[in-house]
Amino acid sequence: MLERHLQRRGPTINCINELTQPDIHYRLCAEDYPASFCLTMYLPGVYQLNQLGGSGSRLHVFPIKDFKQVNPLSLIYHKDKIFPSYTQDFMKLIREICDRYAAFPQP
Numbered sequence: 001m002l003e004r005h006l007q008r009r010g011p012t013i014n015c016i017n018e019l020t021q022p023d024i025h026y027r028l029c030a031e032d033y034p035a036s037f038c039l040t041m042y043l044p045g046v047y048q049l050n051q052l053g054g055s056g057s058r059l060h061v062f063p064i065k066d067f068k069q070v071n072p073l074s075l076i077y078h079k080d081k082i083f084p085s086y087t088q089d090f091m092k093l094i095r096e097i098c099d100r101y102a103a104f105p106q107p
Contacts, residue, residue: 001069002037009066030057037064039071 006013019025025036026046038046043061050058075094077083083091 001071002064002067005064005067005069026059029059032057041071 017025022036022038022042023045025033026038026042026049029036030049038061046059046061075091077091
């Protein structure tokens with residue numbers, strides 16, 4: 001998503017590391033790693049890391065100008081299948097939790 005945005009806007013970045021575990025990037029940044037990109041859904045973890053302290057650095061969050069991409073997430077199930085009530089409750093809970101992240105306020 002970020003690469004597509006940068007291609008449209010023109011700038012290039014020198015990426016030195018890509019990890020599938022975003023929490024490791026944030027901890028590295030708190031220990032003076034230069035910078036990291038963060039999906040909005042991970043911001044609660046960044047804010048929690050700032051509250052816990054432990055390192056001398058606090059992380060600052062800056063939104064990327066005109067970045068309107070969203071991280072697609074799908075809950076897929078067979079539409080004709082009849083699920084037990086606990087499965088229906090679980091799917092409802094997943095929707096509620098994801099909705100909260102979609103509307104997470106910036107401090």
